[in-house]
Amino acid sequence: MADEQVRADYERARRKAFLHDVVSFFRRQPNTLLSYADVRDRVTMEGESYRGLQEVPVDKIVGSVDRFRDFDRHFLPKRKNTANRWRSIDRAYYQDVVLPPVQLYKVGDVYFVKDGNHRVSVAREHGVAFIDAEVIEGHIRIPIDSTMSPRKLLHQVEYAEFLRKTNLDRTRPQHDIRPTALGRYDEIVTHIEGRRRRLSEQRNGEPVSMSEAAADWYDNVYLPIVLAVREQKLLREFPDRSEADVYLWVMANRLQIQMATGSRFSPENSAQAYREIVGDEHRMKRIGLRAINAAKDLVGSLVRSDD
Secondary structure (H helix, E strand, O other): HHHHHHHHHHHHHHOOOOOOOOHHHHOOOEEEEEEHHHHHHOOOOEEEEEEEEEEEEEEHEEEOOOOOOOOEEEOOOOOOHHHHHHHHHHHHHOOOOOOOOEEEEEEEEEOOOOOOHEEEEEEHHHOOOOEEEEEEEEEOOOOOOOOOEEEEEEEEHHHHHHHHHHHHHHOOOOOOOOOOOOHHHHHHHHHHHHHHHHHHHHHOOOOOOOHHHHHHHHHHHEEEEHHHHHHHHOHOOOOOOOOHHHHHHHHHHHHHHHHOOOOOOHHHHHHHHHHHHHHHHHHHHHHHHHHHHHHHHHHHHHHHHOO
């Protein structure tokens, strides 16, 4: 009886993983488990602490060190190579066998499995709320939590690295620099590094810290463009874009702006050029997105009962 139940549990978990894949496909949302490497590649931890043995909420475990391809975002098994190990853990569950604690890395308020992926998967499938874990925590500057989508979580991690490099959260705590695409903070850091070199040249080679350069860049390069964007209420026309997006576009298209406006490069000209050059293309895309969203809503109404 136990073996039959174990086999049934595994097949049910595989079917649920498949259904999640289907739903994710139509909603154009990833159903992948986060890779810890994707986080570590984006941020340098500002120290680590050994937190010892503790009970960890299972629903806060969002990724894995090396088995992220074997499970979906809900830790359901996706590959046949998970079968034997998954069933053995499931059998232990029914037999009340005490298993060793899993090993987790903690970043913000989420966890990544170093060892014990199948134990986490079985625990989630049985609705277990907490699991014993040995935890190592990596410290970053901003909060992340399990309610975030994978994309949002990675974006927050990139933001934490940006703050570590620039200290803008301390020198300019009122700042709100939020590009909407992944990878764009690196471009901004390149701009700040250029500003740092120019400041050093103006001071006859005197070293300039990254923190000082970032504050100067914010005051004299970024903020004037953003203030022009706000004055023209530009984001009302582009609600899916941010002030940082406009800034990045401006910096990448300075020559085009001068040609479009027939005048010197300025924040005001830049904002107006963004409206004129990007506006028509953006509106056409929004028409297409409305059609896509309508189709997604239709599919969602058909599968929501399983979600």
